Amino acid sequence: MRILITGGAGFIGHNLAIYLAERGFDVTVLDSLERSTEFAVNRLRERGIPIIKADIRNLGDCGGFDVVVHAAAYVSVPESVVRPIDYIENNVVGTAKVAHECGRVSARIIYLSSAAVYGNPIKLPIPEDHPINPLSPYGLSKYLGELVIRNFSKVYGFRYVILRLFNVYGPGQNPAYAGVISSFIERALRGEPLVIYGDGEQTRDFIYVNDVAEVILRIIESDLFDNGIYNIGTGRPTTINELARIVMEVLGRDDLRIIHEKERPGDIRHSYADVNRLVSNFKITFTSLNKGLRIMLNDMNTLYS
Numbered sequence: 001m002r003i004l005i006t007g008g009a010g011f012i013g014h015n016l017a018i019y020l021a022e023r024g025f026d027v028t029v030l031d032s033l034e035r036s037t038e039f040a041v042n043r044l045r046e047r048g049i050p051i052i053k054a055d056i057r058n059l060g061d062c063g064g065f066d067v068v069v070h071a072a073a074y075v076s077v078p079e080s081v082v083r084p085i086d087y088i089e090n091n092v093v094g095t096a097k098v099a100h101e102c103g104r105v106s107a108r109i110i111y112l113s114s115a116a117v118y119g120n121p122i123k124l125p126i127p128e129d130h131p132i133n134p135l136s137p138y139g140l141s142k143y144l145g146e147l148v149i150r151n152f153s154k155v156y157g158f159r160y161v162i163l164r165l166f167n168v169y170g171p172g173q174n175p176a177y178a179g180v181i182s183s184f185i186e187r188a189l190r191g192e193p194l195v196i197y198g199d200g201e202q203t204r205d206f207i208y209v210n211d212v213a214e215v216i217l218r219i220i221e222s223d224l225f226d227n228g229i230y231n232i233g234t235g236r237p238t239t240i241n242e243l244a245r246i247v248m249e250v251l252g253r254d255d256l257r258i259i260h261e262k263e264r265p266g267d268i269r270h271s272y273a274d275v276n277r278l279v280s281n282f283k284i285t286f287t288s289l290n291k292g293l294r295i296m297l298n299d300m301n302t303l304y305s
């Protein structure tokens with residue numbers, strides 16, 4: 001089976017490409033390389049996974065692929081506030097291009113959406129039918145991408161799955177856009193204090209990147225393209241204080257200080273997924289944060305050695 005991964009030289013895309021290639025799939029990566037890392041590209045090259053350098057907005061015919069995992073996007077919330085039009089153009093028009101070119105030749109599509117579509121939750125854990133209320137142009141662009149996929153599926157007849165990812169972590173996050181885990185690890189490795197915004201009691205739902213890859217593997221293997229929407233998280237809230245403790249423990253740096261800085265405006269207080277639909281459909285078991293961080297550091301060893 002031939003699989004195309006757009007944004008496949010990015011953080012999630014390259015981990016997914018490796019995961020699927022190791023399980024015998026014929027994987028091709030398409031990426032503009034605008035925001036990929038050397039780390040990700042090297043890992044793909046070492047494994048002989050082909051990389052097509054191209055922008056999804058100029059995508060040509062993508063016949064010959066059975067499944068397209070659409071991961072290419074601009075992914076920074078703060079940047080999207082400064083460059084909203086670029087975000088709409090890249091993430092929405094780019095998604096339309098992928099859905100049109102790939103969908104009309106009958107490829108099945110897995111669209112990586114985001115929990116950012118929910119905005120500030122009015123209900124916890126957050127179910128898939130939670131009201132949509134994105135707080136940033138990024139969140140809006142991911143939601144508009146969902147609407148494009150749904151509409152084009154009706155028009156062109158392809159099947160799809162929309163995955164709303166919560167906080168994904170693992171090796172190869174782009175430091176420029178990476179979240180709190182990478183920031184903690186970078187600082188801890190330099191022996192610097194960890195910076196927490198606010199009291200640290202805010203919660204997030206951290207899922208290890210290979211758990212996301214395993215869900216995608218099962219969708220592809222069992223042809224579970226049901227035109228459905230799935231939350232992709234663990235359902236387990238972790239406070240940022242707890243996360244800081246686990247990172248220090250895993251790195252053996254209990255000596256580090258924690259600095260609390262002013263809460264960032266617009267930060268969501270609590271966010272974690274209702275994963276009933278995910279667990280009942282995919283019977284997935286989640287990697288613990290402690291174990292995921294250990295595997296991640298091991299995989300990143302080459303980067304830091």
Ligand SMILES: NC(=O)c1ccc[n+]([C@@H]2O[C@H](COP(=O)([O-])OP(=O)(O)OC[C@H]3O[C@@H](n4cnc5c(N)ncnc54)[C@H](O)[C@@H]3O)[C@@H](O)[C@H]2O)c1
Pocket residue numbers: 006007008009010011012013030031032033034035036037054055056057070071072073074075090094112113114115142164165166167168169173174177
């Ligand atoms: N990382 C997370 O926690 C998270 C959470 C929710 C949703 N997502 C979604 O998952 C997907 C992957 O995110 P990531 O964290 O791996 O980001 P990333 O920035 O590491 O990877 C995105 C990749 O897409 C490429 N790209 C961007 N625009 C492109 C274009 N026009 N043409 C071709 N390639 C292009 C970049 O060069 C980059 O390699 C995104 O769609 C994102 O919205 C990620």
